Amino acid sequence: MDKNDLLPIGELARRTGLAVSAIRFYEDKGLIQAMRTMGNQRRFLRSDIRRLSFILIAQKLGLGLTEIEAELSQLPQGRTPTLSDWQKLSRSVRVALDAKIQLLTRTRAKLDECIGCGCLSLQRCQLYNRDDRAGAGGTGPRYVLE
Amino acid sequence: MDKNDLLPIGELARRTGLAVSAIRFYEDKGLIQAMRTMGNQRRFLRSDIRRLSFILIAQKLGLGLTEIEAELSQLPQGRTPTLSDWQKLSRSVRVALDAKIQLLTRTRAKLDECIGCGCLSLQRCQLYNRDDRAGAGGTGPRYVLE
DNA sequence: ATGCAACCTCAAGCTAGCTTGAGGTCAAGC
DNA sequence: GCTTGACCTCAAGCTAGCTTGAGGTTGCAT
Numbered sequence: 648m649d650k651n652d653l654l655p656i657g658e659l660a661r662r663t664g665l666a667v668s669a670i671r672f673y674e675d676k677g678l679i680q681a682m683r684t685m686g687n688q689r690r691f692l693r694s695d696i697r698r699l700s701f702i703l704i705a706q707k708l709g710l711g712l713t714e715i716e717a718e719l720s721q722l723p724q725g726r727t728p729t730l731s732d733w734q735k736l737s738r739s740v741r742v743a744l745d746a747k748i749q750l751l752t753r754t755r756a757k758l759d760e761c762i763g764c765g766c767l768s769l770q771r772c773q774l775y776n777r778d779d780r781a782g783a784g785g786t787g788p789r790y791v792l793e
Numbered sequence: 794m795d796k797n798d799l800l801p802i803g804e805l806a807r808r809t810g811l812a813v814s815a816i817r818f819y820e821d822k823g824l825i826q827a828m829r830t831m832g833n834q835r836r837f838l839r840s841d842i843r844r845l846s847f848i849l850i851a852q853k854l855g856l857g858l859t860e861i862e863a864e865l866s867q868l869p870q871g872r873t874p875t876l877s878d879w880q881k882l883s884r885s886v887r888v889a890l891d892a893k894i895q896l897l898t899r900t901r902a903k904l905d906e907c908i909g910c911g912c913l914s915l916q917r918c919q920l921y922n923r924d925d926r927a928g929a930g931g932t933g934p935r936y937v938l939e
Numbered sequence: 940a941t942g943c944a945a946c947c948t949c950a951a952g953c954t955a956g957c958t959t960g961a962g963g964t965c966a967a968g969c
Numbered sequence: 970g971c972t973t974g975a976c977c978t979c980a981a982g983c984t985a986g987c988t989t990g991a992g993g994t995t996g997c998a999t
Contacts, residue, residue: 657975668958686965688976708900741904748897754854755890761883803945814988832995834946858986
């Protein structure tokens, strides 16, 4: 951990494509941590580039920041994550992704039945079912099938 | 169109499982239309149950209200949609769903490569690519892969 | 004709995920 | 030593998709 390995926020932003404000936001949410210079400026580790990459990828897979934080918390505390730490995390995401694909595939099958009858009826059609909503949690309909 | 076929908003809510406030919200957004009684109360057609069902289903598939409105606008104006109108719309949704599944499947393949190297690097990894974000539109990362 | 549930409008609030702006500080080059 | 750009905090704003609340009206049953 050489002094050259500490990155200011702008550099991290440049490397990840994120906005500076977004990185500060993530820090605020506890997704990433920074050291401070004596002048109160943030300094990040090189490995935080990877951490932010993970956040971006996981977001693309439809995970919310809270879920992502949960995933990230599985990384070792104190030491810089190794390659195999990241592999473990990736596999964990792969499981989530699998589930998502399966659910969509099942939904497509139902939709196909539904196209057959053209009903779109909440009563007759399996496509939509009330209990799903109840179990969805949070306010309003979800954006993502989960 | 018998007088019995006009439903007050509460009845529509009961039939669809939606909150009354949500239905008013959708009306406000132009997703559904209502007649008014002389006392200014909303009255809906029976076929609006199906319209709302469609909204719910499309939302589960990850479509936003704007996209859903675009889909719905393909329904015939003036007359109550027929079964084959709904079938056409369902097929249109099926296409969107197909695309979504394909994208996820491709992503999974990339993730698998990535697990191999454990890199999660924006430079080397295909999983995340900057141009996707640029093309995403709107503010911030999207919730759903599209 | 009266009571009360269901309806109305309009404004404000909430979660997620950020951005933008105001007002101020730090650090490096000339 | 002074300018300039990158950095800081804190508060407010924005989109999506609704809900909640205040304050008022309708309409159906008794």
